[in-house]
Amino acid sequence: MIQLIRGFKDILPGEVELWQKIEREARGLFENFGFREVRIPIMEKTELFKRSIGEDTDIVEKEMYTFTDRGGDQVTLRPEATASIVRAYIQHKLYSPDPVQRLYVIGPMFRRERPQKGRYRQFYQIDAEIFGVRSPLADAQLIYLLLLLLERLKVVGAQTHINSLGCQACRPDFRAALQKLLASVGDRLCEDCARRKDRNPLRVLDCKVPACREALSDAPSIVDYLCGDCRKDFDELQAALTSLGITYILDKRLVRGLDYYTRATFEIQTGELGAQSAVAGGGRYDKLVKELGGPDLPATGFAIGFDRLAEIVGLQAGDYQPRPEVFIAALGERSRALAFEWCCRLGREGLRVEMELGDKGLKSQMKSADRLGAAQVLMIGDKELEEKVAILRNMQTKEQIPVPFGTLMETVRRLTKGH
C-alpha cells in the first residue's frame, strides 16, 4: 500500500469541520478589521526565501523543500508566507494607490523537519500582514485580533509574550554587549550555542538547555539597549495593549528564528502542544520590503499555526458529524426510483437528505438512518406507491404521519427544523 509522505497528513471528515469552523471565524474577523485575502503560489524562486528569511537560519539551511525544476530553475515550496506576500505587494505595486494594505493568507507551508506533536512537514498557517503603518498600534491591532480569534474559538490559557528586537541603529550595540557576555561564559554553553554565538548571537537567548539558560541568566536585555525611537515604540505598544485590556509577558528571550524581524516581536504560547509552545507568532519587519526591492515601507504581521490551533480547539470539541434532516427509505425498485427523485429535489431545496441507493431491507435502512442520526425518515414501498401516500416518521417521537405525494415536498420542508 502506498502511504502518504512522512510528516504530511490527511484531514478527514469529522476533523475537517473543525478546520472549516476555524477558517470561518478567522475570515470573519479579518473582514471586520479591514483585511483582504490574497492567494499566492505555494512555490517561489529559492532566492526569495534566502534573501528574506536569511541564509543563516535553520529554515534556509536545512529545512526547505528546494529542487531544480525541469527548466533548470531553483524553486522552493514556501516555508512561510510573509516572503511571498511581500513579493506580491512589491510586484503588483499594491502600495501605489495606498501604501497601507492589510492582507491575509491561509494555506499550506512546507518545512522538512522531523515531525512530532504539533509539527508537520506540510502544515497550515493563517497569516496576516499590515503594510505601510509605522505606528505600534498596528502591532497592537494584530495581537488583539489574534487573541480575539482564540477567544471566539474558546481557547483558554494562552499567554502573550512580547519583546523588541530593536532596529539597525540599536541592535549592533546590543549584539556587541551580548557577544561580550557570551565570550565570558565560554565553555558553559552547549555545542549549538557555541557555534551560534558568533554567527547569530541572538539565537543563543532562545536556547532551552538548562546550562545555557543558567549562563545567560544575567544576559543583557535588549530592551535596555533600544534607541530612542525603538524605546518609544515599544512603550507605545505596551500602552496600547494595556488599554485594550491585554495582559502580556515581557519576554526578553523572545527572539524568533527569522532574520527579517525588527522591533516588536510577539508570540502566543500555550502548554497544550507538547514541546511546541507557540500557537502563533509574529512581529515587525520594517526593512524587508525595501530589501526585496520595494519602497522603504514598514510592515508587521503574524502567522498562526493552523494545525496547532486545531489541536487545541479540538481538545474541547465533540464530533462534528452532520446529521441528515431526512433519510429516505424505499422498498422495491419502483419506489426507489421515485424516492431518488425526491432525494435529489429535497437536496436542491436546501435540505440535508440521504437515502439508501442499494437494495436493502427496511430494517437495515432504519438502522442506517439511526446511525446517521437522521431526524426523520420518509418511507415508501409498494403499498404507499399504490395509495400515493408516503409515511414520514419522526425518529425521536416515533410518530408517523401519512404524506400524500402531492404535498410531499412542502410537508417535508415544513416539518424540518430550520425551514
Added chain:
RNA sequence: GUGGGUGUAGCUCAGUUGGCAGAGCACCGGGUUGUGGCCCCGGUUGUCGUGGGUUCAAUUCCCAUCACUCACCCCA
C-alpha cells in the same frame, strides 16, 4: 540529522519455556418475511508493518528496513 517508545481485525488492544491468531467495540445477517436505539443468536474481517536469518516449526528469537509517535534542534 540524533535519541527513546510503538507497529497484531475498520477502531482500542490481549497474546512466554517458539506449536492451528484472540477479545471488546464496529460491521453484516437473523430473532421481528415492512420500522432504528435495548436484548438474544449467528457471521465476516488479518500478507501479526516489510524483507531476510535461526528453527521441524517464528506474532514470539536475531539482523535489517519502513512507518507511526515523543523528545532534542528549530519553529507555526
